Amino acid sequence: MATTTKYIFVTGGVTSSLGKGIIAASLAKLLQAQGYRTTIQKLDPYINVDPGTLNPYEHGECYVTDDGAETDLDLGHYERFLNKPTSQANNVTTGKIYQSVIQKERKGEFLGKTVQVIPHITDEIKHRIQILGKSGDYDIVITEIGGTVGDIESLPYVEAVRQLKWELGEENSLVIHLTLVPFLSAAGELKTKPTQHSVKTLMESGVQAEILVCRTEHELPNELRQKLARFCNVKKDSVIQSIDASTIYDVPNLMLEEGLDTVVLKKLNLESNTPNLDQWNAFLERHKNPKSSITIGLIGKYVELQDSYKSILEAFIHAGAENEVKVTIESIHSEYLNGENVKLKLSHLDGVLVAPGFGERGIEGKIDAVRFVRENNIPFLGICLGMQMAVIEFSRNVLGLSNANSTEMDNDTPNSVIDIMEEQKTIVDKGGTMRLGAWECELKKESKAYQIYNTEIIKERHRHRYEFNSNYKDQIESKGMIASGFNPKTGLVEIVEIPSHPWFIGVQYHPEYKSTVASPHPLFVAFVKAAHTYKKKTKNATMAQNK
Ligand code: GLN
Numbered sequence: 001m002a003t004t005t006k007y008i009f010v011t012g013g014v015t016s017s018l019g020k021g022i023i024a025a026s027l028a029k030l031l032q033a034q035g036y037r038t039t040i041q042k043l044d045p046y047i048n049v050d051p052g053t054l055n056p057y058e059h060g061e062c063y064v065t066d067d068g069a070e071t072d073l074d075l076g077h078y079e080r081f082l083n084k085p086t087s088q089a090n091n092v093t094t095g096k097i098y099q100s101v102i103q104k105e106r107k108g109e110f111l112g113k114t115v116q117v118i119p120h121i122t123d124e125i126k127h128r129i130q131i132l133g134k135s136g137d138y139d140i141v142i143t144e145i146g147g148t149v150g151d152i153e154s155l156p157y158v159e160a161v162r163q164l165k166w167e168l169g170e171e172n173s174l175v176i177h178l179t180l181v182p183f184l185s186a187a188g189e190l191k192t193k194p195t196q197h198s199v200k201t202l203m204e205s206g207v208q209a210e211i212l213v214c215r216t217e218h219e220l221p222n223e224l225r226q227k228l229a230r231f232c233n234v235k236k237d238s239v240i241q242s243i244d245a246s247t248i249y250d251v252p253n254l255m256l257e258e259g260l261d262t263v264v265l266k267k268l269n270l271e272s273n274t275p276n277l278d279q280w281n282a283f284l285e286r287h288k289n290p291k292s293s294i295t296i297g298l299i300g301k302y303v304e305l306q307d308s309y310k311s312i313l314e315a316f317i318h319a320g321a322e323n324e325v326k327v328t329i330e331s332i333h334s335e336y337l338n339g340e341n342v343k344l345k346l347s348h349l350d351g352v353l354v355a356p357g358f359g360e361r362g363i364e365g366k367i368d369a370v371r372f373v374r375e376n377n378i379p380f381l382g383i384c385l386g387m388q389m390a391v392i393e394f395s396r397n398v399l400g401l402s403n404a405n406s407t408e409m410d411n412d413t414p415n416s417v418i419d420i421m422e423e424q425k426t427i428v429d430k431g432g433t434m435r436l437g438a439w440e441c442e443l444k445k446e447s448k449a450y451q452i453y454n455t456e457i458i459k460e461r462h463r464h465r466y467e468f469n470s471n472y473k474d475q476i477e478s479k480g481m482i483a484s485g486f487n488p489k490t491g492l493v494e495i496v497e498i499p500s501h502p503w504f505i506g507v508q509y510h511p512e513y514k515s516t517v518a519s520p521h522p523l524f525v526a527f528v529k530a531a532h533t534y535k536k537k538t539k540n541a542t543m544a545q546n547k
Helices: 020-032 074-082 094-107 117-134 152-168 193-204 222-232 248-258 260-267 278-288 306-323 342-346 363-375 385-397 448-453 470-478 522-546
Strands: 006-012 038-044 091-093 140-145 173-180 211-216 239-243 292-300 325-333 351-354 380-383 416-420 435-443 457-464 466-468 482-486 493-497 504-507
Touching: 006 020, 006 117, 006 152, 020 038, 020 074, 020 140, 020 173, 020 248, 020 260, 038 074, 038 117, 074 306, 091 094, 091 117, 094 117, 094 152, 117 140, 117 152, 140 152, 152 173, 173 193, 173 260, 193 211, 193 222, 211 222, 211 260, 222 239, 239 248, 248 260, 248 278, 278 306, 292 306, 292 363, 292 522, 306 325, 306 522, 325 522, 342 363, 351 363, 351 385, 351 522, 363 380, 363 385, 380 385, 380 522, 385 416, 385 466, 385 470, 385 493, 385 504, 435 448, 435 493, 448 482, 448 493, 448 522, 466 470, 466 493, 470 482, 470 493, 504 522
Parallel strands: 006 140, 006 173, 038 091, 038 140, 173 211, 211 239, 292 325, 292 351, 351 380, 380 504
Antiparallel strands: 416 466, 435 457, 435 482, 482 493, 493 504
């Protein structure tokens, strides 16, 4: 344990998408594995108050914390690596900073003063950076600064770091700069110049990078490390190579080999021990040595962008490792799915997940997918909108309510089996107004959900405005789809399942947000297991047929 909280800032240069979040999470993992209470925070320089109103095409998945913050997807990596929940304080945006400074100005807190970027905006940034540290819960706070140095939007953040370094003192803070060392194939050489420029740009704002983490496709030779150290004004052991890895979960070990944790701890004047990565490495062992494989169809409308369903994809990696099964995800665009091609596109799958989403685009394809897997006994997991589609499909094709729909898609439907939540009816603002964060859910004893969770009360995270319309509950249950999870206070239906189907579960919440390496989500684990069982069964049946 440290006596004062230590702060590590992670900046990025040369290009975006270098994986600052993974480096920050990997370093945090190594520090946590040495007994340091570590957390990670992301500062996003955009003006949106949060990414909740951003299209996934723009910004990837919106990640939701227990306390209902709509955040950057990097927070998902932090939780998956550290197995510790994050909160509102772990994601700060320029929108949030300005919003609170302007609110204070209106209240008269700066009476008589001109409100300026320096000191008012930078003070607010410094305050937000230190909220987690001052809570007394952490020895080390890692702050990842979004964007790339030199961006106009990043300037106040870099300035806040410059000021904080003086205020915190030498041994209490540290700047890590993540850069790219590109390989020019025509010249057959790795190039250091972009890194030199990027470090110089940071220096122009008065911040010296103390450790360089260099993303590269090839090993960095000794002389090149020497050159980087000399030109960038850092020690040679502070030039850390971050070579492309086959999985993000290899990065903590790669950073360990490079000694990132040792250099960091030395600079912060903290004791360095051997990190205990036993559990982590046991996961990697299982992940890399699967005994069998399955294919799951992910039906969504943002399938061309990997980041849009980040937490779902990662949850499958955790659940796959737990089952020692390799899970291949086949992304299927719901907009191009219909009653005619659904068999062709889905019949080879061992399980189908219908993804969360908003709006009308692609929903009929999702409904066709649910029908196919329901009628063909293929394991199904529906998440949020996916669960709502399962209810609509069942109402249309089993109850015979051909025009059943959600009022999100058709406000005038005579059979609104999915309807807007009561408290949402008067809400007009779009930002941060959904039903968000972790809510309790009570499981019905004799249900599959109860068997899977093995407990009566669970807590899962939500992000939606619409819900199962309880007026249809009796009718739906009488035909074989049961409600198996409820909000204990309001009675809202949170889980539906079909007991006569081998594995058919729809959940109104997002289990994927809570799956971590150390604690794979039980629903995903059970779903992968069911898909594996299904595969073995269908394979045996085909073999018997061919005999
Ligand atoms: N659009 C649906 C709702 O608001 C589902 C949301 C989601 O899938 N996250 O209720």
